Amino acid sequence: MSSPLLTQVGALAQRSVVRTARQPASAIPPLVFPVLLLLVNAGGLKVSTLLPGFPTDSFLAFALAVPFIQGALFSMINAGTDLARDIQTGFFSRLSLTPVRGSALLAGQITGIVVLGIVQAVFYISVGLLLGVRFAAGPAGIALLLVYAALVAIAFGGLGSFLALRLGSGESIQGLFPALFVFLFISSMNTPRDLIAVSWFRFLATINPVSYLIECVRSLIITGWDTRALALGFGLAILMAIASLGAASWALGRRMERT
Amino acid sequence: MARDNSIIVEKLVREFKKGPRAVDGIDLHVAPGEIYGFLGPNGAGKSTTVLMLTTLLPATAGSARVGGYDIRTEGSKVRSVIGAALQEAALDPLLTGRDHLKLQTMLQAVPKAERKPRQNELLDRVGLTEAADRKVRGYSGGMKRRLDLALALVHRPSILFLDEPTTGLDPQSRTALWEEVARLAREDNVTVFLTTQYLEEADVLADRVGIIDNGRIVAEGTPAALKAEIGRPSIHVTPVRDDDRAAITGLLERFGEPLGSERDLAVRLREGMGLVDVIRAMDADGVVVDDIELRAPTLDDVFLAKTGRTLEGAAAEETVAPSAR
Numbered sequence: 001m002s003s004p005l006l007t008q009v010g011a012l013a014q015r016s017v018v019r020t021a022r023q024p025a026s027a028i029p030p031l032v033f034p035v036l037l038l039l040v041n042a043g044g045l046k047v048s049t050l051l052p053g054f055p056t057d058s059f060l061a062f063a064l065a066v067p068f069i070q071g072a073l074f075s076m077i078n079a080g081t082d083l084a085r086d087i088q089t090g091f092f093s094r095l096s097l098t099p100v101r102g103s104a105l106l107a108g109q110i111t112g113i114v115v116l117g118i119v120q121a122v123f124y125i126s127v128g129l130l131l132g133v134r135f136a137a138g139p140a141g142i143a144l145l146l147v148y149a150a151l152v153a154i155a156f157g158g159l160g161s162f163l164a165l166r167l168g169s170g171e172s173i174q175g176l177f178p179a180l181f182v183f184l185f186i187s188s189m190n191t192p193r194d195l196i197a198v199s200w201f202r203f204l205a206t207i208n209p210v211s212y213l214i215e216c217v218r219s220l221i222i223t224g225w226d227t228r229a230l231a232l233g234f235g236l237a238i239l240m241a242i243a244s245l246g247a248a249s250w251a252l253g254r255r256m257e258r259t
Numbered sequence: 260m261a262r263d264n265s266i267i268v269e270k271l272v273r274e275f276k277k278g279p280r281a282v283d284g285i286d287l288h289v290a291p292g293e294i295y296g297f298l299g300p301n302g303a304g305k306s307t308t309v310l311m312l313t314t315l316l317p318a319t320a321g322s323a324r325v326g327g328y329d330i331r332t333e334g335s336k337v338r339s340v341i342g343a344a345l346q347e348a349a350l351d352p353l354l355t356g357r358d359h360l361k362l363q364t365m366l367q368a369v370p371k372a373e374r375k376p377r378q379n380e381l382l383d384r385v386g387l388t389e390a391a392d393r394k395v396r397g398y399s400g401g402m403k404r405r406l407d408l409a410l411a412l413v414h415r416p417s418i419l420f421l422d423e424p425t426t427g428l429d430p431q432s433r434t435a436l437w438e439e440v441a442r443l444a445r446e447d448n449v450t451v452f453l454t455t456q457y458l459e460e461a462d463v464l465a466d467r468v469g470i471i472d473n474g475r476i477v478a479e480g481t482p483a484a485l486k487a488e489i490g491r492p493s494i495h496v497t498p499v500r501d502d503d504r505a506a507i508t509g510l511l512e513r514f515g516e517p518l519g520s521e522r523d524l525a526v527r528l529r530e531g532m533g534l535v536d537v538i539r540a541m542d543a544d545g546v547v548v549d550d551i552e553l554r555a556p557t558l559d560d561v562f563l564a565k566t567g568r569t570l571e572g573a574a575a576e577e578t579v580a581p582s583a584r
Contacts, residue, residue, distance in 0.1 A: 093345060
C-alpha cells in the first residue's frame with residue numbers, strides 16, 4: 001500500500017521546515033541580510049530620488065522590492081544545499097527505498113521552501129510598514145504580494161532542487177551563489193530601467209528577468225495596480241516555475257534510478 | 260498465504276563505466292528466515308550486490324528475485340517487502356530519533372492510529388526511548404546504527420539488508436546489534452542479508468556465509484562446514500630472535516604446509532600431526548621460541564585457502580589501490 005500523496009508531501013514539507021528552523025545559520029541570513037542591504041542602500045542612495053522621473057520620493061519604498069528576490073535566492077541556495085547533502089549522506093537513498101513518489105519528494109521540498117518564502121515575505125512587509133512605507137495597492141496588494149512570494153519561491157526552489165539533483169554536492173551549490181547574485185546586481189534593483197544612463201547596463205537590465213520580478217513587487221508598493229508590471233512579473237514567475245519544476249522532475253527521475 | 264522471503268540470485272553482474280566488473284556473475288540462494296553473511300574485504304562487491312538487490316542500482320546482467328519479486332521489473336514490490344540499513348547510517352543530524360521514525364512511518368504508509376505505538380515500540384526495541392527526543396547529531400555511532408535498524412523495520416519487512424551494520428562500533432554496541440538481528444530472524448522469521456568484513460561477525464551471527472572477492476563468490480556454506488573444509492588446525496610460532504626464523508621454518512615444514520602469514524611463522528598441520536609432535540621436534544633440535552599456538556581453522560583461513568590472501572591483507576591492498584567505481 002502506498003502512502004497517500006498528500007501525507008507524503010506533508011511529511012517531507014514538515015521535515016524541510018523543521019530542518020530550517022533548527023539551523024539558525026540557514027534561517028536567519030535570508031531574513032536579516034536583505035534587510036541590512038535595504039537599509040544601507042536606502043541611506044546611501046536616497047539622493048537618487050531627486051532624479052527627474054524617479055517614481056517615488058522614498059528610496060526605502062523603491063528598494064523594498066529587492067529583499068523579496070534576494071531572500072528567494074538565499075532560500076534557493078539553502079534548499080539546494082540541503083537536498084544535495086541528503087544525496088551525499090545517503091538520506092536520499094533511504095527515501096528512495098520507501099514507497100515515496102518522485103512528485104511527492106519534489107513537492108515536499110518545494111512546499112517547505114514556499115512556507116519559508118511566505119515567512120520571509122511577511123517579515124519584509126512588516127519591516128517596510130514599521131519603517132513607514134505605505135503600500136500603494138493596499139491590503140489586497142499585500143495579500144497578492146504574499147501569493148507572488150510563494151510563486152517566486154516555487155520558481156527558485158525548483159531551480160535549487162534541479163541544481164542539487166544534478167550536482168549532488170552542497171559545496172557546488174554554494175559555489176553558484178555569487179554567479180546567481182550577479183543577476184540581481186545587473187537588474188533594475190537600484191535604479192528604474194528608464195533612468196539607467198549607461199546603455200550596456202540598461203540593455204542587460206532589460207533582458208534580465210530578475211528586473212521584471214522586482215518591478216512586479218515594486219509596482220504593488222509604489223504604483224498601485226499596474227497591470228503590465230503585474231502581468232510581466234507573474235508571467236515570468238509562472239514560466240520560471242514551470243521550467244524549473246520540469247527540469248527538477250527530470251533530474252529527480254535520473255537521480256532516483258530505482259528499478 | 261505465507262510470504263516468500265527468500266533471495267534467489269542467478270549470474271548477477273554489475274559493470275561500471277571504465278571500471279572492472281564490481282559483481283561478476285554471482286549465484287546466491289538465501290532461505291526464508293536465514294541469516295546470510297556476505298563476507299569480503301573492502302571493494303569486493305558486497306555493497307554493490309546489496310544496492311542491486313534493494314533496487315537502488317540496476318544490474319548489468321543476470322537476475323534476482325527478492326521476496327518472490329523480480330528486482331528488474333517489480334522494484335516497488337521488492338521495496339515493499341524489504342528493509343535496509345545501508346553503509347553509513349543515513350540520518351538527518353537535525354532531526355530527533357522520533358522525528359525520523361515519524362517521517363518513516365508516514366512515508367511507509369503505516370496507518371495513522373498505529374504510527375505512534377509503532378514508533379514507541381521500535382524506540383524501545385533498540386533502546387533509544389530516552390534519547391528519542393534528542394537530535395541525531397548528538398548520538399554515538401552505536402545509537403545511530405540502532406536507529407538506522409529501527410527505521411528499516413518500520414513497515415515490518417520480511418527481508419532485511421544490513422550493509423556492514425557494525426563497522427566502527429565498539430564491542431558492546433556490536434554485541435547489542437547482533438542480539439537484535441538474531442532475535443529478528445529467530446522470532447520474526449525475518450531473512451537477513453548481512454554484509455561484513457568482520458570474520459567474527461559472520462562466524463557468530465550467520466547461518467551461512469558467502470565469501471566474495473573481486474566480485475566473485477569464492478566459497479559458500481555454514482561457517483562450520485567451511486572451516487571443516489579446511490579441516491586441519493594450524494601451528495603459529497613467534498621466534499625469540501629473527502635469526503632463528505629459517506631454522507624454525509625448516510622445522511615446521513616437516514609437519515605441514517606453510518601458510519605465508521606475515522605476522523608469525525605458521526603451517527597448516529598435515530593429517531596425523533599434532534602440537535605435541537612439533538614441540539618434541541623443537542626440544543630435540545634445541546629450538547627456543549617466544550610463543551607457540553595451535554589454532555582451529557577460522558573463516559580467515561577459508562579466505563586464505565580460496566584466494567591466497569588473508570582478509571586483513573586484502574583489505575590493506577584495497578586501501579592502497581581501491582577499485583575504480
